[in-house]
Amino acid sequence: MFISNAYAQTTGAAGAAGGLMSFLPIILMFVVLYFLMIRPQMKRQKEQKAMIDALSKGDEVITAGGLLGKVTKVNDTYITVEVSEGTEVIVQKAAVTLLLPKGSIKAL
Numbered sequence: 061m062f063i064s065n066a067y068a069q070t071t072g073a074a075g076a077a078g079g080l081m082s083f084l085p086i087i088l089m090f091v092v093l094y095f096l097m098i099r100p101q102m103k104r105q106k107e108q109k110a111m112i113d114a115l116s117k118g119d120e121v122i123t124a125g126g127l128l129g130k131v132t133k134v135n136d137t138y139i140t141v142e143v144s145e146g147t148e149v150i151v152q153k154a155a156v157t158l159l160l161p162k163g164s165i166k167a168l
Contacts, residue, residue, distance in 0.1 A: 066116060067157045081115060084128065095096065096118055111156070111159050112153050112156060114159075115131060115134055115139060115153065115156065115159070116131065116134060117131055117133065117134060118130065118131065118132045118162075119130060119159060119160075119162075120159070120160040120161070120162065120163075120164050120165050121141065121156045121158065121160065122141075122156070122157055122158040122160065123141065123151050123155045123156055124155045124156075124157050125151075125155065127141060127143055127151070127162055128139035128143070128160075128165055129142050129143045129149070129165070130165065134149060137152060137153060138150050138151065138153065139152075139153055139156070
């Protein structure tokens with residue numbers, strides 16, 4: 061008597077656009093994540109691989125364990141690093157973290 065009936069409202073064409081708009085922040089978040097995190101990491105990996113592939117005899121390197129030395133032999137997966145005169149260590153190529161400019165070790 062005093063209470064009127066409530067009827068459901070129908071949604072028009074705006075409902076489809078509203079669904080797309082609700083996914084827009086998630087899509088935008090993935091785009092930002094790609095450009096800020098994934099793409100720079102892939103670039104660093106590509107540079108590291110190119111540096112390891114270019115290792116040659118006479119290069120001065122720093123390994124992941126902190127060893128400084130001069131490369132004396134290069135194989136497919138291993139390199140021999142001369143740490144001091146007469147002392148050579150065999151390490152994996154992947155353990156090389158930095159390629160130093162020539163003459164850096166003598167300056168230390």
